[in-house]
Amino acid sequence: MQDATTRAGFSRQEYAQRLSKTRAAMARAEIALLIVSDPSNMAWLTGYDGWSFYVHQAVIVGPDGDPLFWGRGQDVNGALRTCYMAPSDIVGYPDRYVMSDSHHPMEHLAELIRARGWEGLPTGVEMENYYYSAKAHVVLSAALASELRDATALVNWQRAVKSPTEIAYMRRAARIVEKMHARILELAAPGVRKNRLVGEIYRTALDGAEDEAGEFGGDYAAIVPLLPTGEDASAPHLTWDDRPLERGAGTFFEIAGCYRRYHAPLCRTLFLGEPPVAMRQAEEALLEGIADGIEAARPGKTAGDVARAFYRVLERRGIRREGRCGYPIGISYPPDWGERTYSIRPSDETELQANMTFHFMPGLWMDDWGLEITETLLVREDSPAEPLADVPRALFVKA
Numbered sequence: 438m439q440d441a442t443t444r445a446g447f448s449r450q451e452y453a454q455r456l457s458k459t460r461a462a463m464a465r466a467e468i469a470l471l472i473v474s475d476p477s478n479m480a481w482l483t484g485y486d487g488w489s490f491y492v493h494q495a496v497i498v499g500p501d502g503d504p505l506f507w508g509r510g511q512d513v514n515g516a517l518r519t520c521y522m523a524p525s526d527i528v529g530y531p532d533r534y535v536m537s538d539s540h541h542p543m544e545h546l547a548e549l550i551r552a553r554g555w556e557g558l559p560t561g562v563e564m565e566n567y568y569y570s571a572k573a574h575v576v577l578s579a580a581l582a583s584e585l586r587d588a589t590a591l592v593n594w595q596r597a598v599k600s601p602t603e604i605a606y607m608r609r610a611a612r613i614v615e616k617m618h619a620r621i622l623e624l625a626a627p628g629v630r631k632n633r634l635v636g637e638i639y640r641t642a643l644d645g646a647e648d649e650a651g652e653f654g655g656d657y658a659a660i661v662p663l664l665p666t667g668e669d670a671s672a673p674h675l676t677w678d679d680r681p682l683e684r685g686a687g688t689f690f691e692i693a694g695c696y697r698r699y700h701a702p703l704c705r706t707l708f709l710g711e712p713p714v715a716m717r718q719a720e721e722a723l724l725e726g727i728a729d730g731i732e733a734a735r736p737g738k739t740a741g742d743v744a745r746a747f748y749r750v751l752e753r754r755g756i757r758r759e760g761r762c763g764y765p766i767g768i769s770y771p772p773d774w775g776e777r778t779y780s781i782r783p784s785d786e787t788e789l790q791a792n793m794t795f796h797f798m799p800g801l802w803m804d805d806w807g808l809e810i811t812e813t814l815l816v817r818e819d820s821p822a823e824p825l826a827d828v829p830r831a832l833f834v835k836a
């Protein structure tokens with residue numbers, strides 16, 4: 438068993454508080470057994486940290502006691518190295534279940550549930566989840582001969598308000614993303630190939646940064662760098678290729694610093710040459726809207742209040758934009774750094790609380806160009822939200 442402070446840097450007391458919050462949410466949902474397959478939730482509950490989410494794995498929260506890690510047999514040592522639980526609560530399944538047409542890991546999980554005396558308990562699974570397949574659900578339901586309840590985002594919601602240690606990790610991630618954007622601004626120029634620039638982005642991200650406590654390294658982010666140029670920037674989710682940057686075009690850089698799996702996304706746009714008037718006008722609207730949104734992001738206000746403050750500016754300036762303009766963030770694994778609970782959109786009346794964190798992401802994707810200027814925000818007790826990163830909020834321009 439790990440010491441009082443685990444490898445992830447959180448105390449056993451903090452993990453106990455997380456487990457208590459989760460069990461309280463389970464009770465409200467009338468669930469006695471919870472099967473958690475989202476690796477972000479698994480890590481948040483137990484400290485498990487490994488690139489093993491391409492196979493079936495889970496953390497099981499029973500009616501009492503510590504959680505149970507269940508995964509591929511060869512990942513047991515990784516769980517022993519990173520989780521706080523006793524070895525008896527870390528269970529692996531044989532490799533004959535991996536990528537097999539005749540065996541499925543959920544059959545093994547069902548046997549484990551029966552062996553622990555949990556069969557027949559009201560059981561929840563994360564149905565709307567990247568890591569829990571339709572086949573897994575069918576096999577597990579049949580093996581347990583019971584109906585499984587949808588517990589999507591039950592654990593995610595418990596992660597919304599961050600602890601002091603989590604906030605400290607996100608501040609470190611913000612120091613990293615500051616360096617990443619500084620390096621982009623230093624190196625980006627006409628003729629620079631995007632793949633080489635991305636290599637420097639990764640090098641800077643992993644090299645880390647420093648704060649008053651000293652130097653620290655970076656982690657891989659849950660989303661790869663997104664940096665489309667010109668007309669490609671009208672699409673929000675293109676990555677990179679080996680073509681050179683162009684003069685007379687803008688490129689947005691959607692990236693995140695990451696420290697111990699905690700993220701601080703930050704987007705800025707760089708134009709090589711003289712930006713068109715329409716882009717400058719959009720920049721003015723974004724900056725005003727972001728400022729109004731930050732002012733609205735206070736405890737007692739809602740996610741919708743932040744979005745409405747932003748959209749009022751765009752409407753006043755004649756810019757049409759649809760969809761959400763932000764989402765909660767914290768600990769995460771690929772393919773997404775969002776927490777997948779509330780959204781910063783006009784219709785979302787989730788009440789903000791102090792120490793919530795979200796990515797205020799009001800990007801504009803027009804017919805033939807795009808503009809992204811964003812902030813990672815911390816909701817504070819008695820003042821507007823705090824941007825965690827200190828990078829000039831502007832459209833960057835290089836001749």
